[in-house]
Amino acid sequence: MEKLILIDGNSIIYRAFFAMPPLNNSSGLHTNAVYGFTNMLLRLIQDEKPSHIMVAFDAGKVTFRHEGYEDYKGGREKTPSELTEQFPLTRELLDSFGICWFEQPGYEADDIIGTVSKQAEEAGKEVLVVTGDKDMLQVVSDKVKVALTRKGISEVEPYGPQEIKERYGLIPEQIIDLKGLMGDASDNIPGVPGIGEKTALKLLHQFGSVEEVLARTDELKGKMKENLVQHAEDARLSKRLATIHREVPIDRSFDDMIFRGLKEEKAAPMLRKLEFKSLLERLAFGEGTEASEAADGSVELEEVDVTVVDDTTLTELVKQLPKIEVMYVESHGDNPHQAEVMGLILSTEEQHFFVSNEFLLSEAAKPIREWLADPQHPKAGYDLHRADLALYWQEISFAGAEHDIQLAAYLLDPTDNNQTISGLAAKYKLPSVPSDDEVYGKGAKFKIPDQETLSRHLARKGLAMLRLIPLQKEELKKNEMNRLFYELEMPLSRILADMEKQGIAVNREALAELGREFEAQIEKLETRIYELAGLEFNLNSPKQLGEVLFDKLELPVVKKTKTGYSTDAEVLDKLAPYHEIVQFILEYRQLAKLKSTYVEGLLKEIRPDTGKVHTYYRQTIAATGRLSSQFPNLQNIPIRLEEGRKIRQVFVPSEEGWHILAADYSQIELRVLAHISDDKGLQEAFLHDMDIHTKTAMDVFGVTQDQVDANMRRSAKAVNFGIVYGISDYGLSQNLHITRKEAAHFIEQYFEAFQGVRRYMDEIVQEAKRDGYVTTLLERRRYLPEINASNFNLRSFAERTAMNTPIQGTAADIIKLAMVMMDEVMRKHGLKSRMLLQVHDELVFEVPPEELETMNKLVPETMEKALKLSVPLKAEVSSGINWYEAK
């Protein structure tokens, strides 16, 4: 069937402008909105494959709507000139793409789209309308879908009649009634005072239309009735204003809207003028790329040769083994401890060798396994950490990792969200590598392909890796990251794998018993809650819980989420005085979390063969340089509340009579801040090893140590947290439940007392604006492209990130250094103790009794000398028969 895409040009460009960071070409032309628009357009073309496209624009300032209502769209901010200049550019771009656009004085883009969609529907075409304006939902029908933009313009959410029904409980035509009642501040449409979306929907569900509501106000009561009677005319007017006019005179035919694909000779010069290099690349209009891509996005791939290793070709490989430059183990499954190895590729400049897992495990492949296990054979490849683990569980050793492409890519840009070989190949403009999803299918569709397809895919990866390595080496050097990469992250990668293979023992019976205790309490709470509510419902459903609390029990609504009432702990705390049910719900939540996540979740992760849990530390996820932990996450085991803290009792030594030893850094982030800000007061406090929150309270409130009460210390502690996070008065006010003004006052007092910190915060933001990135003490780098955004939120977020990342990231650098040093020192002393876990500022070991004394000294000493700062680092150690007791 023919498919027509109708785009509200004004709406999309407007949104793109605010969603995208500023961008201009070398002649100073602002291009961010055009860029966002073009990106979306190309994505739509690729995904929807339309036969027809038209883009509608608003023309002129005054429309027929102003005739009935002069204030229509009154009170709007003037459009910034940076945006205005991008409208003609967009039209020019559409011309160069051969895409039809249209505007009609006196009408808005809405009306044009309404008219064309109606005509198209009548002509039997399928229509997709793309806009950011919810009003448009009124034109939805079986044939016409409306895609609303979300999160700026990066995503769209398609609405058909069904989706509108689900979201609002209305038919599309009723959208105008909704608007009539609630109005629209952005268009200065008044609506009825006191009626928002919630009430409007309730009324429409009862009466069906604005007219019907107004005719039957006698069935209503109270303030709402008064408002409806008094503002009846406003409601009628608002409904008229919101109604899309579907009979606009339009001098374009469907034939004008036919889309025939991009023509390089027309589109490319325009894209070059705008300097949209990435789009030119994507469309393969430029030259120099070895793979050619057609305008519809399909890619023609280069051929690769690959030698499948079997009994006859093995000798050929064995001869080449010393010359292998890159390797890659393909495995399937998220958890590398349970991943299924699909095959191995070993590449030289001349040749790619594919080794199936079956062959790798066979007797004949012994030389390959020996090569993998030999640390004297240095290896480069992609995600060697995962390879190590996947091979380990099928009893193949791995050693000698020297350059991990994934890890290098992470250091070069930790926030790059496509650190796959395929993504990196595209980023560096190498011959393209199809994505794994394309080759294997994703989700339920995943399938291991035939050997030829698999080996060819892996050979392409091999080729890309060969090319990537020298490029990365050069960039690492340029960024002064050689030490960080070769002396910290690469060695750490092997240490993490060792810790993960070791795992930590879990007392299954004790855990199950805890689960039974939680369950008994949960059952009691459930009974009590259902009694108080007067009905049984799914307590785990925020939606149902919201209905019980706010509709049935009519508790005051404190906060809303996108989809309904918020019922989070903060809200429940506020509701506690109103109804005793609330306290029980809070307790239920706490215990339900413990049972499902920490008892049942953990039980599932215990490996039957080892009786341990083997977490997987991901070294390439966190933007700040921290590790993350999965399957299970052992970095968020409860500690703050006693009930949850008990979970730690089940983490035990794996050998009889051994001890669990835990050591954590004291105030590492504030110590790092004292160092990098060079704030004398803060440094002084740590040199004397003072209680930092008390010291902060003294300076902020201008009192002596004796005068600091618990409340002052608590506030000071919150301020210290805030400082580390990149403080905002709003954030602090939320945390301390004080007004924004009071929070701002606190912050000002803090900065008066710690002027070095103020200077640091100012300078780091300036640095980020100048360089586009911030760094840690070890030159770990994080780019902040939104630091110069005109959008306040985006910019503010980037500014707070600029303040926080060097602090959090340097702390991460330090504990990573400590881990590498600990590993080395334990080897040197020939200790049997084992490092098991890292929890951001804490290291956990299991220690035989005869080494306890040694480790009690060695661990904190090593941690404290990991990096020399202008203030001492302090680590506190403790041990016990399980993790709980090591406190």
Added chain:
DNA sequence: TTGCTCACG
């Protein structure tokens, strides 16, 4: 798959 909630540093 997305959104909510909540566990940790």
Added chain:
DNA sequence: ACGTACGTGAGCAAG
């Protein structure tokens, strides 16, 4: 136009 403290992962409900 839009909503916030920084950084994560997991379980559950519901689309």
